[in-house]
Amino acid sequence: MAKVNALDGPALVAVADNVSLRAIPAYRLLAARIDERHSILLKDTLTMEMATGGADDILTVLLRAATRIGALICDGIGDAILVRCEPGAGAALRLSYNILQGSGARIFKTDYVACPSCGRTLFNLQSTTQKIREATGHLKGVRIAVMGCIVNGPGEMADADFGYVGGAPNKINLYVGKTAVKFNIPEAEAVDRLIDLINEHGKWVDPPEKLAMVED
Ligand code: SF4
Structure with missing residues (x-):
C-alpha cells in the first residue's frame, strides 16, 4: 500500500486474492489506508469460489456477491465492481447491475x-x-x-x-x-x-x- 500511495498519479486498486482476511474487513482496511485519489475495485471473492451450476450454488454466489459488494458500496467504499464467481458472462453482468441498483449506486430500471x-x-x-x-x-x-x-x-x-x-x-x-x-x-x-x-x-x-x- 505504501508503494501505491507513493505513485504520482491515481491508480485502480483491489485487495489481492488469497489474503488471510475476509473480503469486507479487507476492503475496509484498504479504504482506510489508501489515498483518496486512488479508485477501489470491489471483488465478490478473494479466492475464486466459482459456481458449479447447481441452483443452491448459484444462490450462494448471488448472495455472497450481493452482501459483500453491496455492503461495501453502502459504506461508501468502491468505485468499480467485479463479479467473478458467476461463470456465465450475461448472468454476471445482470448480477452486477442488480447489486448497483440494490445499493443505490446506479439506478438503471424502475x-x-x-x-x-x-x-x-x-x-x-x-x-x-x-x-x-x-x-x-x-x-x-x-x-x-x-x-x-x-x-x-x-x-x-x-x-x-x-x-x-x-x-x-x-x-x-x-x-x-x-x-x-x-x-x-x-x-x-x-x-x-x-x-x-x-x-x-x-x-x-x-x-x-x-x-x-x-x-x-
Ligand atoms: S402493513 Fe403496515 S405495519 Fe405491516 S409491514 Fe406493511 S407498512 Fe409495516
Missing part, C-alpha cells in the same frame, strides 16, 4: 420498495406489487413504494417518488414523495390512478411495445 406485509396489510401485497411492476417496469429510474397500511407505510417508503399505500380495506391512498395526494381510491382502479399520477408528474413514458404499435 426501483420498488415494498413492505414485508403483516396483520395490518390492507390488500394482497404480492399480487398488487406484481400488477404495479407489470404496469411500470419500463420506467427507468422511477422509485415506487408499495406499502400495506398507512400506520407505518409512509414512514418506511425511503425516498420513493410515488407511494401506493393501503388507507382502509379495499381503499388506497397515493403519495408523491411522503405527501398523500389522493385518498380512498377503490383498489380496483388504484393502479390506473397511480399511472395517472406518474403521468401528471412527467415521469411516465409509454412502454416500448405500445410505442411500436403507434408507429405501425
Whole structure:
C-alpha cells in the first residue's frame, strides 16, 4: 500500500486474492489506508469460489456477491465492481447491475420498495406489487413504494417518488414523495390512478411495445 500511495498519479486498486482476511474487513482496511485519489475495485471473492451450476450454488454466489459488494458500496467504499464467481458472462453482468441498483449506486430500471406485509396489510401485497411492476417496469429510474397500511407505510417508503399505500380495506391512498395526494381510491382502479399520477408528474413514458404499435 505504501508503494501505491507513493505513485504520482491515481491508480485502480483491489485487495489481492488469497489474503488471510475476509473480503469486507479487507476492503475496509484498504479504504482506510489508501489515498483518496486512488479508485477501489470491489471483488465478490478473494479466492475464486466459482459456481458449479447447481441452483443452491448459484444462490450462494448471488448472495455472497450481493452482501459483500453491496455492503461495501453502502459504506461508501468502491468505485468499480467485479463479479467473478458467476461463470456465465450475461448472468454476471445482470448480477452486477442488480447489486448497483440494490445499493443505490446506479439506478438503471424502475426501483420498488415494498413492505414485508403483516396483520395490518390492507390488500394482497404480492399480487398488487406484481400488477404495479407489470404496469411500470419500463420506467427507468422511477422509485415506487408499495406499502400495506398507512400506520407505518409512509414512514418506511425511503425516498420513493410515488407511494401506493393501503388507507382502509379495499381503499388506497397515493403519495408523491411522503405527501398523500389522493385518498380512498377503490383498489380496483388504484393502479390506473397511480399511472395517472406518474403521468401528471412527467415521469411516465409509454412502454416500448405500445410505442411500436403507434408507429405501425
Ligand atoms: S407498512 Fe403496515 S402493513 Fe406493511 S409491514 Fe409495516 S405495519 Fe405491516
